Amino acid sequence: MTQQKLSETVQAAAGLQEAAGPVAPTPAALSALRPLGLGRVRLGEEGLLGRWRRRNAEDTLPHCVDNLHGSGNIGNLRTAAGESEGEFAGMWFADSDVHKTLEAAAWQLAASPEDAGLRSFVDDTTALLARAQQADGYLNSYFTVVAPQDRWAKPDWSHELYCAGHLIQAAVAAGRTGASDALVTLARRFADLLVERFGPDGVEEVCGHPEIETALAELYRLTGHRPYLDLARRFLDLRGRGLLGHGRFGPRYYQDHQPVREVREVTGHAVRQLYLLAGMVDVAVExxxxxxxxxxxxxxxxAVHRRTYVTGAHGSRHRDEAYGDPYELPPDRAYGETCAAIASFQWNWRLLLATGRARYADEMERVLYNAFAAAVSSDGRHFFYSNPLQVRTGHASAGEEAAARRLPWYSCACCPPNIARLMASLPGYLATADDDGLWIHLYGDASFDAPGGRRVEMRTAYPWQGRIELEIAEAGTGQPWTLALRVPGWCDAYTVSIGGEPVRAAARDGYVRLTRAWTPGTTVVLDLGMPVRQVTAHPRVDAARGCVALARGPLVYCLEQADLPHGTVLEDVRLDPGAPVTPDHREDLPDIPVVLTATGLVADAGGSLYTAGARRERTGTPLTLTAVPYFLWGNRSEGPMRVWIPVAATG
Incomplete structure (x- = not known):
């Protein structure tokens, strides 16, 4: 295909998709819902989601670019291009961090086309990648510079297809936003090499780290070139034959122990499992x-009913970054990798589009406001790799991944660029639309331009308050259409009004559907009740037995040492089960609109480590407890924290 023809193909696809977001099912796909184009959703900068995205653009994304230069990722590519000499820096899959940051930059340029710094990063890095690319299309700095003899030789650990997948996803973002035709060109050269090598008559092989599957599906969606989708399906069909060998942790670690259509439980490395599942949904609908x-x-x-933390985090084992046994969910040893939260969010979005089932939007919300949001500091430049639900007094961090504080960067820096690409593309995940109406799945200050000349403005202080106000700014042709609003699974009571008048609107399958011939200026208010919930775990979650987690709306709360009296040990605190837990505001915490206030007790922790018979705790003076949103923990000072709070014995 000539460069001119390729450019025309990409531009035509991008025009049809109106700057589509990260997931864009084709018209023929078996999808129940269709996402709004990225440019059709605008986040208000006063809302929490809008502030997060602005922080990402102003702080996180530039921070990632700086660290790609400072940590050697860009230098590796220069060496691969023959432009410098020196030792390879970082992990052997360091290219993937470049690709993820490129993807983030492309999504952000859709909203900030005037950003000269981002434009320069995309253009310069794309040109560097083109110079580092080999004649046959292969592009991987590690196997070009360090181990050319091992190219394609070690699929279990090489991450070659994983890196290729992130390159392709960056190219998809660049193609859909118009950020770079050149990036699409070089990614397609690599993808064509993959089709030639691994296609129907090629090598039977899969990657030890799934990711290529969903990338190839999206490249097919961008270009319409069917061999990309066929190869994605072939990789799925080949999985489960033991092609990757046993390895250190066994084939379950790679999800290569059983064909994907036959597997009954999630296994192994959590991020790999979740990326694989996202690819399965993409291929299934197409x-x-x-x-x-x-x-x-x-x-x-x-995954959700037996192996997911109350925050939406996945992965309970540090040893292999993996799922544990059913109900094995230790809060203090939780791994909960940030990349797993991102992968879960992406997987649930694909399931939501495929089925229209509200439970997937509920899970996206839980992950977004808890497991994902906790990974980023308030300044946008420090990050958690793992996300435990408890840090003990006297905790000794065993390394970068054993979180006690957020770090500015990591030797394995997969998470910060992944955070950047999700936040840059966040508007693409809020709503879906079709000829019959507009479906809003995630709430925040935003405006939506739906097909047919319909525009809806949404104003809310969510997630701090449950009142969501919508105005029909433009009504379209005057024909009836449906405004569908999700009622979260945690919400037991809500009200709806139209034009100030209460209406009876029962939620069906998790959504209130309001159908009428709307007129401009009509207001709709959905008011979600947000009482405090005391959440208990399944009895088989031994590590949380006798404890409760506090939640309000979509937010999970936690206790921090910073809010306890001097000398009080967090592990000795008990929650008084008979006292109310109430929403509150503290003047000394201006950045937290809603804290929770509860009554606690301090247990006497004296005595020997073990005691014959039942141990009866003696409680001391009651104290007032302040719980803060889990996603904000660790921003004031280092110290102990816990989500699961032991309940004081009664009687």
Whole structure:
């Protein structure tokens, strides 16, 4: 394909998709919902989501670019291009961090086309990648500079296809936003090499770190070139044959122990599992393969109902960054990798589009406001790799991944660029639309331009308050259409009014559907009740037995040492189960609109480590407890924290 023809193809696809976001099912796909184009959703800068995205643009994304230069990622590519000499820096998959940051920059340029710094980063890095790319299309600095003899030789650990996948996803973002045709060109050269090597008559092989599957599906969606989708499906069909060998942790670690359509439980490395599941959904809807979609939904049941933390985090084992046994969810040893939260969010979005089921939007919300948001500091330049639900008094951090404080960068820096790309593309995840109406799945200050000349303005202090106000700014042709609003699964009571008049509107399958011939200026108010909830874990979650977690709306709360009297040990604090827990505001915490106030007791922790018979705790003076949103912990000072709070014994 000539460069001119390629550019025309990409531009035509981008025009049809109106700057589509990260997931853009084709018209023929078996998707229940269709996402709004990225440019059709604008986040208000006063809302929490809008402030997060602005922080990402002003702080996180430039911070990632700086560290790619400072940590040697860009230098590796210069060496691969023959422009410098020196030792390879960082992990062997360091290129993937460049690609993720490129993707973030492309999404951000859709909203900030005047940003000369980002434009220069995209253009300069794309040109460097082109110079580092080999004649046959291969592009990987580690296997070009350090181990050319091992190219394609070690699929279990090489991450070659993983890096290729992130390059392709960066190219998809660049193609959909118009950020760089050149990036699409070089990514397609690599993708064509993959089709030649691994296609129908090629090598039977899969990657030890899934990611390429969803990337190839999106490249197909961008270009319409069917071999990319066919290769994604081939990789899924080959998985489960033991092609990757046993390895250090066994084939379950790679999800290579059983064919993907037959697996009954999530296993192994959590990020790999979740990326694989996202690819399964993409291929399922584009090929009409319901067996793949059914398998993904079956595995969702296992993951969410037996192996996911109350914050939405995935992965309970540090040793292999993996899922544990059913109900193995230790709060203090939680791994909860940030990249797993991001992968869960992306997977649930694909399931939501495929099925229209509100439970997937509920899970996206839980992950976004808790497991994901906690990973970023208030300044946008420090990050958690792992996200425990408890840090003990006297905790000794065993390394970068054993979180006691957020760090500015990591030797394995997969998480910060991943955070940047999700936040840069966040508007693409809020709503879907079709000829019949507009569906709003995530709430925040925003405006939506739906097809047919419909525009809706949304104003809310969510997640701090449950009142969501919407105005029909433009009504379209005057024909009836539906405004569908999600009622979260945690919400037991809500009210709806239109034009100031209460209406009876029962939620069906998690959504209130309001259908009428709307007129401009009409207001709709959805008011979600937000009482404090005391959440208990399943009895088989031994590590949380006798404890409760406090939640309000979509937010999970925690206790921090910073809010306890001097000398009080967090592990000795108990919650008084008979006293109310109330929303409150503290003048000394201006950045936290809603804290929770509860009554606690301090247990006498004296005595030997073990005692014959039942140990009866003696409680001391009651104290007032302040719980803060989990996503904000660790921003004031280092110290102990816990989500699961022991309940004082009664009687």
């Amino acid at each position: 090929t009409g393969d319901l067996s793949l979609l059914n398998a993904a939904e079956r595995l969702w049941e296992d």
